[in-house]
Amino acid sequence: MKIAIVIYSNTGKTEAVAKRVQASLSSSHDITIEKIIIKDEKPFETSKISFDYVPDLEKYDALIFGAPVWAFRLTHVMKQFFERNPKLEDKPVAVYAMQGLPWAIFGGNRAIRTFKKYCKNAESCISAGIVSEKGHKKEVKFNRVVSNLIDFVRHVEKSHV
Numbered sequence: 001m002k003i004a005i006v007i008y009s010n011t012g013k014t015e016a017v018a019k020r021v022q023a024s025l026s027s028s029h030d031i032t033i034e035k036i037i038i039k040d041e042k043p044f045e046t047s048k049i050s051f052d053y054v055p056d057l058e059k060y061d062a063l064i065f066g067a068p069v070w071a072f073r074l075t076h077v078m079k080q081f082f083e084r085n086p087k088l089e090d091k092p093v094a095v096y097a098m099q100g101l102p103w104a105i106f107g108g109n110r111a112i113r114t115f116k117k118y119c120k121n122a123e124s125c126i127s128a129g130i131v132s133e134k135g136h137k138k139e140v141k142f143n144r145v146v147s148n149l150i151d152f153v154r155h156v157e158k159s160h161v
């Protein structure tokens with residue numbers, strides 16, 4: 001089973017979660033980190049961005065999406081990626097959000113809702129949670145999201161044999 005972790009990560013925090021999941025499962029699972037790459041150097045200064053690389057999702061059996069919160073919502077880079085209508089049908093999906101502030105009300109909750117809206121055509125879509133850069137529970141949150149994503153991968157592998 002081929003699984004992709006599709007991320008947009010401007011400063012590497014969203015990517016750190018993906019790398020941890022990939023490293024934890026690399027001996028037993030086929031997991032590729034697919035990074036959405038954009039042309040603009042300052043994506044937060046422009047509302048319409050152009051892509052340098054978007055992954056082809058058709059070759060994967062299950063998908064994980066991760067992206068940061070910008071301005072209290074899911075980054076518009078990820079939104080514009082979804083607006084290109086990537087094929088999610090029949091695929092199990094898990095999502096996670098990365099944010100700077102320690103409280104989910106500062107964008108994380110809203111980002112997860114947006115992810116779920118874009119993934120409504122998937123076979124299923126679960127939230128693995130929200131990671132925060134700040135706050136005394138940041139490591140707990142990081143580890144919880146990583147662990148939820150590992151469980152997701154193991155679960156989909158088991159149910160698709």
Ligand SMILES: Cc1cc2nc3c(=O)[nH]c(=O)nc-3n(C[C@H](O)[C@H](O)[C@H](O)COP(=O)(O)O)c2cc1C
Pocket residue numbers: 008009010011012013014015044067068069070071072073098099100101102106107133
């Ligand atoms: C333009 C911009 C807007 C942001 N807005 C928020 C916000 O509303 N709430 C929040 O908690 N963090 C916000 N952040 C912080 C990012 O979500 C945080 O730094 C995240 O870890 C970045 O992930 P990345 O390293 O994968 O790009 C913002 C960051 C940027 C660059």
